[in-house]
Amino acid sequence: MRVVKITLLSLAALVLLGLAALAVALFQAHQKYQPLTDTFHHAGGNSISLTDGRISYQWHGPEEGEVVVLVHGFSTPKFVWQNTVPDLVSAGYRVLTYDHFGRGHSDRPEQTYNRDFYVRELKELLDGLGLQQPLKLVGYSMGGANITSFAASYPERAKQLVLLAPAGFLQPYTGLFKQLAKPVIGEQLLTLAGPDRFVDALQTAVDNGLISADTPQQFATQFRVQGTPYALNSTLHNYPFYDLKDDYHQVGQSQIPFTVIWGxxxxxxxxxxxxxxxxxxxxxxxxTLTGARHDFTFTQASRVNPLILEALQRL
Structure with missing residues (x-):
């Protein structure tokens, strides 16, 4: 009996030590996150105040050009388009890029990052910039689902949709993503992990000569802003990555020109x-791009961009 008591006490002590170590690790991880300052806002280009906070955006190309809006995906902010924008500008388009709330140089509001949140974000941005006319919208990954939901809600404002590797029909989460999508727990896991997993993937692309050398640091810098893990966790928990059938159906009924580019x-x-x-x-x-993975938007832009332009120039 004494042996059993000692063993249980030892186990309890190990658990307490483990929890203490975890608490210390979380505390240290949180210290690496910095508040979003005005200086950081300005570094991302222009910003505009919307209902949920300030959004960072940039214009590219001739003012008289037809407007094309580029919408990035779940994690990598507007610089994901840095290999795409020059080709669209060369073709004469006026290109708008922006950072989602919770990413890049935009605010990290403590809101529910669901389907309606991202539709409101895009609508208010376009309204604030005076863009009431039907627009050509290009979305990558979650951004493809975002522009589909926007077009389903406001079909009169979408002239054309071009989707790159879009979300909306994924399988339910498993493994690590299932844990990251859990409230609170997922946020703490993202805080602990920081940008490391993402940066490693970007560094591989740099080593292969596919993206600029400063991209991993750009990503790490924007990830280390306070509120980023919350925004990512809330999106994973609340956004219907795997069930946007109704929105796609609405767009199908509207007959908005619809092109999908996929690896x-x-x-x-x-x-x-x-x-x-x-x-x-x-x-x-x-x-379809043979041999292309999900990161093809920025790692294989020379293959993707001609297909984007072909779709945009079709009307």
């Missing part, structure tokens, strides 16, 4: 989703 080696948003998507959007035109 056949995408493991994040598998191209299998194109089958279900086609059932909802009959006018969908699918362009």
């Amino acid at each position: 056949d080696q995408d493991k994040i948003c598998p191209i299998d989703g194109a089958i279900a998507m086609q059932q909802q959007v009959q006018q969908m035109q699918l362009k």
